Amino acid sequence: MKKMSDLEKKYINALHSSSKAVVYHNHKIKDKFKKLSKSKNDNYLLGVKNTSQISKELVDKLTEDQTFLLHTIDKMARGGRAVDPELINPLTMRIMTGSSSGGCLNILEGINDLALGTDGGGSVLAPAAATSLYSLMAKGMGIQGNCSRISTDNLEFRPGIGFISHDFKICTLALKKLLSEKELALAEKSNLDELTVALPETETVILPHGEDMAALTAEIEVELSDYQVNRIKLAGSEKRKKAIEIIKKTFNEGNEIIITAEGPIDYYGYGDSVAGSFKIADFSQKKSGKYLMRAANLVNATAISIPTDRLGVALILLARPGIKSGFKVIKLAEKLAKNYKRPELFTRYFLENYRKSENNFLGADNFDQYFK
Template sequence: MDSTQKNILMQMNKVSKAVLKAKEEEGSVVYCRKEILEEAVITLEENPDSSLVLFGVKNTEEIDKKLVERLKENNGYLFHTIDKMSERGRAIDIDLINPLTGRVMTGSSSGGCVNILKGINDLAIGTDGGGSVLAPAISTGLFSIMAKGMGLKGTSIKASTDNIKFTPGIGVISHSYDICKSAIETLITKKNVSIDENKNEKIKIVIPKKESILLPNGIDMRESLNGVIDGIKDSVEIIEKDFNKIESRLEAIPFCEEIFKEDIDIIITMEGPIDIYGLGDSVLGTWGKVGSNIQNESGKYLLKVANMIDATAVTIPTRELGIGVLIIAKKGLESGKSAIKLGDMIRKLYSVPELYSRYFIEGYKKKNKGFI
């Protein structure tokens, strides 16, 4: 058996197992497409060396069907499932458990992340109002790119729980940063425009000053970024600012807007641990001091406002549970490209624990045999 034949068998084995898992999954899958098996056969007949990418779409009308069709046209991308979202777009999904942390799942693009960790899909397309793509991705150790700043957005005007008007941004989540990049490149344009091609000027980035904000685990946010800064300092110009007001969305929005008026391209934070020490949910937060304390310990900072300032945002998982690097770029195609390029640099600084990969990304390929 040659390498091409082995690849065909491996890819069909992957798809057939994913279909069975999707049918068995009662929580995170709203609907699974049976046609995917036939589409996989056709794809492999035309391109026997293809690596198939199975994707799910969040169950919301904000994602245009034309975007799904555009992604399906990308060689090897197969539309598999419609993924559950949290009820009414809530920031937590009380119906699902995060497979990684064992805590209540972060919303609202909740089902998409669960389906990736369960081996049902490689990619999820979701929407983000106040962190609904970025936060679930960080909470499950996955990569994400939310490309509102590059023109990828929904159509409706909505209002947040604190009465901020916004149009949802659209983004992608995956266990692979390369898959995220490929999907975004396909979704943002019909032309052959590479997101890797951008100006080689030194990027200006803003990071928090020391002692301006502490994460819920007691670590100074600036100190948690030391490894990131060491890894990119030769390629960027670093500016430090006081970040002591970014916990409040009402203050974080003008804070970011003022930074981007200063001819600065990128803001970088360390976000998390997401929904470990607390739960970042406004419904809880309205219930007095206790509820407010629970909400404030969620580890959600600028990811709550990235979409609301029409930014492009990238999240990179770290080796710390529920903690990820957030890269926010001001509105515009070139700034978005810079954020994605920076994400490419930063992701090389981290590797997820081997057991995580074996248990989730690879582990669900080999289901343990039970008595039945």
Template sequence: MKDELLEEFLRLSKSSIKAMEFKDKTVARVNKDMLIEARELLKENNKVYTLGVKNTEQIERSHIKKLTESKRYLWHTIDGMSDGGRAIDINIINPITGRNMTGSSSCSAVNVLYGINDIGIGTDGGGSVLAPALSLNLYSIMAKGLGLKGLSNRISTDGISFVPGIGVISHSLDLAEAAVVKMSGLMQDNNYEALKVAICTKENIKLPDGSDMREKLNLVYNRLIDFGVEIVEEEFPNFNSREEAINRTQELFKKYEILITYEGPVDLLGFGDSVFGGFGKLAAESQQSSGKYMAKIANMVNATAITIPSSDISSGIVVTAREGIREGIGAISLAKKLSNLYKLPDLYYRYFRDSYKRKESDIIFSVKGV
């Protein structure tokens, strides 16, 4: 037990140092008392979780209070957000791809990637939680369909009115689920078996790398069939027009509770940003190669959506459920059956989440250098 507590305090201490290093980059403010609070919580638990919160008035403080009052979560950072809520963040580079970071919750996602926080709480208008998570091969749950939403209407860059959904980004789907359950006050488990599921047909959607989305969903299809889930193939929307995609998705939700897509690589071969896409044919074609599909409309159809990272760069599964408690919790339960379908490289975890274990070996502090 003593070794476990020492390891946990080491992890928290190094995450605090990293947060200070990222100050004014992805971190707007650091809770300097986090380690003092951690010491108290570790007297009762051998594991606690740090959280970052996107710097927006849309997130009610009561949601964060529900987490911190459980004595398992520590507020650690206030996270930055993209300028004007844009779908790409011109100030932050994706640490994996080297391209501009995705979505207005970009900073929360990067802080989770590096292990600064175990969970990031963000808002999603047109993919601002789901897409950053996909771009960094992280799990996320956007829980608007479960009632977790912002405080006021916004207008998207392409002129669509919406209320933001609130979501959680994490290296762990279980951690993301636990945070959503705690904030929403809902029961954790629900039966997904009676829910109707649809995926796209073959040659329906071509991904930016030229592959067929339906082919990419073969592993998902086979896994769910093994679990006794009935899956129907349907013609999915033309996602190049967000308005058309919203209308078609609403039609599909009249027949099915859950839609599953394979998305990505996100913002690697093109930028899915309406500001950028408005500058002529070349920019529009690039925007259509962003690899974002249900991720960019899930909030606008009041859905619950979950991202599951795949082993391909900046890519993964999106499980989207129509609005409703039964549907949303059922979708999370179904997503958990898929959560171990892919394996990310060990180096991904060593370089990012577990980087606190590395010694910097600066020459001035090196014994060998003395």
């Protein structure tokens, strides 16, 4: 039996997927695999959110050197909604978090390595956190959508563009493909000396599963010992307008990065402005586990989610707008991510399960022989 490459296995996974998460599968990509197999360079399969906010020029730039290959168009929650009732989160068995919903599922199903999404009020950070994936929303570094729009709770904004992956290094690699040489040069100048970080004050936010947010962020405080750490009150931050107010105040006070712990995302209740507009649903909205992540794009921050060892719970890092601050939060995230390891069963079931494709009938050369 011919041994399949990882690219071929992911292609086969998309081919026989019955999930609505795949809007379109690029069959032509298979013709490139043979040539790429002779290259020593790494290649990654890319899914792009089905939205006009992501320009063709941006995708062309990202895929120009074939490090990233456009593989699928991924489902977006209808109307950019914060939940997607048409998809199920295979990790939590709840309705999938939106609106970059399809991209996350296509990573968990072994179809893609990277999802390109848009974030208006948490639509990259939240679904990534809900599925224990990494994300990098780069609005603060100038990576944004084509035009302004109105959010589900009547706030005008331009969406940020973000990256979701099973590996944070893939997110940063994709970002660097979109930045200019001048912007990339600032990475070397963006050290973490004299960094000021804001953490949640104790007992101002109790997460839906009963844990104090401050107790969770305390687990990474040893990694922050070289920096100035300030405490901020986050009471009421489940409300988007209050979250915006808190972030702006914290940045204005001289803090460059804010770190929270948020979740379990959409596990005990759904954070959805549409349903939340009804009085009885407000209680459920408060249990969604979403706090500052819902406001990161609206303050033009660069924001990152790092999965933890708790189901649907992530560290959320927000940096002030600007390229240098963006690179600083990336460097800090790389440092903090080493503190958390997702359960081995999660890795084996979701991130490695696609390798079993060669045991399926469509594996090996059967597709070429019978269905090409």
